[in-house]
Amino acid sequence: MDLFFEDADNPGHRKNKTCTDRDFTQPGSTDTTVQLVISLLLGVSAFFAFCALRPKWKTLYAARKRRFDPSSGVPALPDTFFGWIPALYRVTEQQVLASAGLDAFVFLAFFKMSIRLFGIMFLFAAVVLEPINMHFIDNDKKHRDTDSYMSSVFRTPQSMPFQSGGSAPWTLEDDGPDKDPDRSFDKAMGYLWSYLVFTYFFSMLTMYFMDKETRRVIRVRQDYLGTQLTITDRTFRLSGIPKDLRTEENIKDLVEKLEIGKVESVTLCRNWKELDKLVEERQALLIKLEETWSVYLKQKTVHNPAAYGGNRTNHSRQDHSQDVADEEAGETGPLITGPSTGQLVERRRPQTRIWYGFLNLQSRTTDAVDYYEEKLRRLDEKIREARKRSYDAADLAFVTMDSIAACQMAIQALIDPRPGQLLTKPAPAPSDVVWANTYSSRFQRNTRAWSITIFVAILTVIWLIPVAFLASSLSLCTIKKFFPSFASSLSRHEITRALIQTGLPTAVVSLLNAAVPYLYDYLSYYQGMLSRGDVALSVISKVFFFTFFNFFLVFTLFGTASEIWSVLRESFKDTTTIASTMAAKIQNLSVFYLNFIMLQGLGLFPFRLLEFGSVAMYPIYRMGAKTPRDHAQMVEPPVFTYAFYLPTALLVFILCLVYSVLPGGYLVLLLGVVFFTLGYFTYKYQLLYAMDQPQHATGGAWRIICYRIMLGLVVFQLTMSGVLALKFAYFQATGVLPLLIGTLWYAYEFRHRFEPLTRFISLRSIKRNETGEDPGADAILDEDFSGDEDVAERLRRGSTVDEDREKGLRFVNPSLVVP
Structure with missing residues (x-):
């Protein structure tokens, strides 16, 4: 099938372009200016609408603040049009921790770390790397047209269809097989040493920032949990209970014989299904x-x-x-x-x-x-x-000790020498327990967990079909096949063509990223997990796997669904195939990912701030509300679900790493800084003022964040090794290998050194006794928080948001006590 496209050598003339299979599924690759205009129009209009509606609609935009304790330390925002922005900026991390809890603190810490990291990387990429690329990449050889450098650095190679003019400033075909097969020490290719150096520098800089932030998160988490005294902190979950021990008295005697402390109460789960x-x-x-x-x-x-x-x-x-x-x-x-x-x-x-x-x-x-x-x-x-009635006992119980130290000793110890029996884990908050799963046997829970996991994995692969179909249906090749006259019209109108090939693919990906979490959230609740916090962390992992697999690996590594098996087959013959394929194709998608980050940051964050879905559905809910219960639910704060927002942020983080060293990477890093800056302020406002987060995972999302960052580092290093290899710089390509090994070693060390401290409370961190006496001035470390003594003192006194939430609660099935 033939298609006309602009001839770079003769402007104004068009020549035929035969569409290949790959051309059907490659996303659009034209002017980023169109995407920038679209994103700014969407973002600015939504932002001004939010500023106008915020003081008038406080039941929505200040729903959480209106029913929150005034002593929480969160200041009231002024009702002026822009006055809320500096007031929100001045809200400290201490206040975030005191009023929104650990999960919100960890979530926002990731955004702050990303802003600092990519800000530094942007300076080096713009000041050092980009001048090197501009000097060494020959303008004449690359046929640069009169377009701005911003547009030209992100044009795809000539093998890509529908190019508006010229070719990429750097394609993988510029060094053909007729040249020296090894150009590692060729002076003309000396700039590739800078790629190796900055691959090491950016990787080490990322690990440094992650290591520093991890230590800070751990210190804050340990001090935060060590200074409060909730029933959750004193309770552990005991599973795999043998049948001869399935009574409250036997379990109490068993734990007290361990001589770690006294048992305050035991809740043995029973089959309350009826x-x-x-x-x-x-x-x-x-x-x-x-x-x-x-x-x-x-x-x-x-x-x-x-x-x-x-x-x-x-x-x-x-x-x-x-x-x-x-x-x-x-x-x-x-x-x-x-x-x-x-x-x-x-x-x-x-x-x-x-x-x-x-x-x-x-x-x-x-x-x-x-x-x-x-x-x-x-x-x-x-x-x-x-x-x-009396019900059959299950193999699960919640045991509440008289002190946090006794509880932590039980959690971090092996109680029984027999595998799979009397296993201890931290207990979720009483309001977080999924009681319907407590009376299922351990075998049933594991079966459901593995079944849902396998189903999600299969479903993720099945998503390839609609993703490939949508991507191909938005290409001019497909439009030409089914609507030739419309395709001819698009080829004559540059802006319309850019809208079809640039705007629509990124919009489709963004819509899928917004819709899929709802499905995975629904599936995760049937996976057999015992707490909503565990469900929330599971949904984050599932959604990230979907996002990373379908919108990164498939588009970059495989290109199309039909190429998956051929790439895998070649990779078994040559282990460098994956790195080479990724390096060869990742530049072809630079425009797509640049536009994706632009739309997510500039366009969609203001819509999230506006809570467009709630605004659009409010009239419908209002018309359908009949009872006072319905009206009360309408003014309840919306639920903030981390799985809906964190996976996309992690994908953007990985994209910024992957493109950081490549030509034009400073633009991706700049948009990354903008993305995380807008995201930080958007989510900070929602977590503090507008939305509730009922799940309580004690900052467990930080483990997921760190492992995904390390995955991004591996992808980044493999990509750069492939880029260097395709430029016939084999020595530099091999030089990335020690860095890759070091990253994997760091991941292994992280699992053993840091991960336990993100799950448990160390005994030395427990700074207050059971009577609630002041634990001392070192409860919240000055190196983490400084300048807000009132909030620090408030945390020392134990009035954390988790303690306020758990006042009067106990581990009992609500069906037994609800009025």
């Missing part, structure tokens, strides 16, 4: 009854004196008024309140249809209020009876 099902049915029935009452009381009333002698006085004497949502109203409060009229009124009773008889083929209508009230009464009786 009870949980009844409580779940009751909740659904209660919502139906509330909706029925609300519909009944909203009807227009008619005065009827004859109703005084009727038999429905209890219903007709209900007070009525315009429904006003009461955020504090609980289940036992009145559904709708209002002044009493002192008169009886008539309303049309709501009806419902019930089915009965053989195969439920018969039906009749009945009074809905009476029907649901009677069903609720009978269900309450069943629940009361169910709570009195």
Whole structure:
């Protein structure tokens, strides 16, 4: 199939271009200016809309702040148009930790570290590397046109279709096989030594920043957890309990015989499936009854004196008024309140249809209020009876000790010599427990975990089909095949063509990145994990795997789905194939990834700040709200889910590393700094003022962040080794190998030295006794926090957000105690 494209040698003339299979799936590769304009239009409009709506819509944009403790230390933001920005900037890390907790602190620490790291890398790339590239890469040989250098450095090689003019300033074809096969010490190729040097420098700089930030996160985490006294900090999870020990008394005796401390309480999980099902049915029935009452009381009333002698006085004497949502109203409060009229009124009773008889083929209508009230009464009786029964014990228990030190000694020790029995792990917060999974056997939980993991892996591979289809359907080759006249029109209009090939692919990838986490979040809750914090960390890993595999490896390493097996087959013959293939193709996608970072940073972060989804859905929810419960839920803060945002940030981090040394990499680094700066302020505002984060993973996301950074370093080093090899600089390419080995060794050391401190509390970090006495001035280290003594003192007194959240809670299935 032929397609016209601009001839670089004769501007204004077009010549034929035959589309290959690869051309069908390569993303667009034209002007970044179009993407910049699109991103700025989206971002600026959303930002100004947020600044205008923020002071007027505090139920959404200050939902968390409105119901938060005033003593939390988080300052109120001014209602001026831009005044909230400097006020938000002045909110310290101490205040973030005190009001939002460890998970928010760790999340924002990653963004701050990335800003500092890529800021330094940008300076070196722009001041040192880019002049070297501009000097050594021959302009005449590369046929540079009159476009700006920003556009030219990111043009794809001539093998790519739909080029607007000229070729890339640096292609992998500039050194052909007719040259010296080894040009490692060729003076004309001396600039490649700078690539080797900066590969080492940027890798070591990344590891230095990560190591320094890891030590700081660990210090803060240890001091934060060591200065508070919650029931979670004193409780450990005991699994693999033998059948002869499955009673509260036996477990208590077993733990106390270890002589590590006294047991305060034991919650042995039992098979509460029947009870949980009844409580779940009751909740659904209660919502139906509330909706029925609300519909009944909203009807227009008619005065009827004859109703005084009727038999429905209890219903007709209900007070009525315009429904006003009461955020504090609980289940036992009145559904709708209002002044009493002192008169009886008539309303049309709501009806419902019930089915009965053989195969439920018969039906009749009945009074809905009476029907649901009677069903609720009978269900309450069943629940009361169910709570009195005894249930079979599971192999899991929550053991609460009298001190944090005793709990940590139990967690970090091996209790039983038999494999798989009496295993100890930190307990989640009581409100974080997924009780439906506690009474499943360990074998069932493992089976579900492996099944979901395998299914997610298969699903990730299946995603190749829609990703390849969407990418190919947005290429001019495909458009030419199905819509030749439209393709010809696009080839004549530069801006329209850029919109199709540049804007749409990045928009499609961004939409998939936003949609897939919802599916993986749904699947992870059925994986058998015992806490919502573990589920949140699992979703982060799954979504990152999807993002990294489909939008990095497939596009760069394989190019198309059809090339996967050929690349893998060649890699078995020659282990350098993967590095060479990645290096050869990664530059072809420079425009795509540059536009992707630009859209994510400049375009979509303001939309996240605006909470566009909540704004768009609010009128729909408002129309559908019937009961005070519905209205109260509308003003509750949205849930901040880290898995929806962290994987994309990690992918951008890896992209910045990979392109940092390549020609034009300073632009990627500059956009990386912009991305993480805007992300830091966006998420800081949402975590402190607008959104809730109910899961409590005690900063466990930092482990995921560090391992993904090390994965990015490996990809970066393999790419640079491949680039050097393709330039026939074999000595420099081999020189990357020690750095790769050093990175893998650092990952091994990280697992043994740092990871345990991100899971447990060291005994020396426990600075307060059970009576809650002041642990001393060294609780929150001055090297981490300085200048905010009030917040530090507040943390020392133990009023952390986690302690406030867990006041009065205990490890008990809510189905046993809920009113």
